[in-house]
Amino acid sequence: MKNAVHFGAGNIGRGFIGKLLADADVEVTFADVDAPLVDQLSHKQEYKVKVVGNECQIDTVTHVTAVNSASDDVIERIIHTDLVTTAVGPNVLDIIAKTIATGISKRFEAGNNSPLNIIACENMVRGTTHLKGEVYKHLEESLHEKANELVGFVDSAVDRIVPPAEAANDDPLEVTVESFSEWIVDEQQFKGEIPDISGMEKTNNLMAFVERKLFTLNTGHCITAYLGCLKGHKTIREAIEDPSIYAEVKQAMIESGEVLIRRYQFDRELHNAYINKILTRFANPYLVDEVDRVGRQPIRKLGANDRLVKPLLGTIEYGTENQTLLKGIAAALKYQSDDDPQAIELQDSIKKQGIGKTLAQYTGLSESSEEIAKIKTIFETL
The missing domain is CATH 3.40.50.720 (NAD(P)-binding Rossmann-like Domain)
Structure with missing residues (x-):
């Protein structure tokens, strides 16, 4: 070529x-x-x-x-x-x-x-x-x-x-x-x-790799950003070096990883090593990556085929743990930015129709679902 x-x-x-x-x-x-x-x-x-x-x-x-x-x-x-x-x-x-x-x-x-x-x-x-x-x-x-x-x-x-x-x-x-x-x-x-x-x-077998990246790198990255925003951190590195955020991001990736292990028969040990590799990448001292850049366009990130809801749907399918993924979604609902039309639209929707209807509209989850009820409860504690 x-x-x-x-x-x-x-x-x-x-x-x-x-x-x-x-x-x-x-x-x-x-x-x-x-x-x-x-x-x-x-x-x-x-x-x-x-x-x-x-x-x-x-x-x-x-x-x-x-x-x-x-x-x-x-x-x-x-x-x-x-x-x-x-x-x-x-x-x-x-x-x-x-x-x-x-x-x-x-x-x-x-x-x-x-x-x-x-x-x-x-x-x-x-x-x-x-x-x-x-x-x-x-x-x-x-x-x-x-x-x-x-x-x-x-x-x-x-x-x-x-x-x-x-x-x-x-x-x-x-x-x-x-x-x-x-x-x-x-x-x-x-x-x-x-x-x-x-x-x-x-x-x-591309879908295995597409979902591995989406459920691990992308899921972990945006949850780091949203939890980082809530605690006033400015960069991904700063956020992931916060021990409580590190622990929650790792747990969210373990939850999404369980879906991959069951769906694609990934080797558990190798996948855990992949998770640890990504956590190391987030802490790269040479990369200045702002939480606002990673968190922007929250409506797209809350889509049924994207990094927060798609792994959650997998946990529902396999009946596996998802508490930290639910917290990541709740944190995404808290994301605010005057420069991001999607963040503004999301906050307007929450004010006008509440958490349940907003989540149902953007994620495709049923408003009466157990997951939306749990996300609402977590949202109120953040």
């Missing part, structure tokens, strides 16, 4: 997927609507990534350029590329779907019948399958059969903590990432040859 178009030139795009592709000698074209960022990337054609773990190292990513994702340039790139990836956030996938559909259509017009694979690298379950549905809405029906044959929509699970760039940093392109990264793809969905990219792991 020679080249890729990557939608999203933000910190995650540059620090995670863009870097892995460039490190594998793939020429990466970033597509973004941020004109100054696109100008800087296309001019410099390189940027620095600070990789922080037990120690800190700075890597330079080269062979990159950028185009405006609203321009004809990006269509031209899609006509000739081997791979399209995204790191734009779940809400933006629907917006870029039309551009991707136009690119596929023009690709066929130009007579390019080589396979194209598309991978949405987003914090959502089966994000690429969702993107496919949106792309096909904009693709002429007469092209669907050909697209089914030549275009692979490959679901993936991604995991790397990439906090916002430090304000004091005078290089706007430099990004800081943790040393840990995981990019797992569904090998059954590729068209043509599967690219060999170091750091991209192939599996035929």
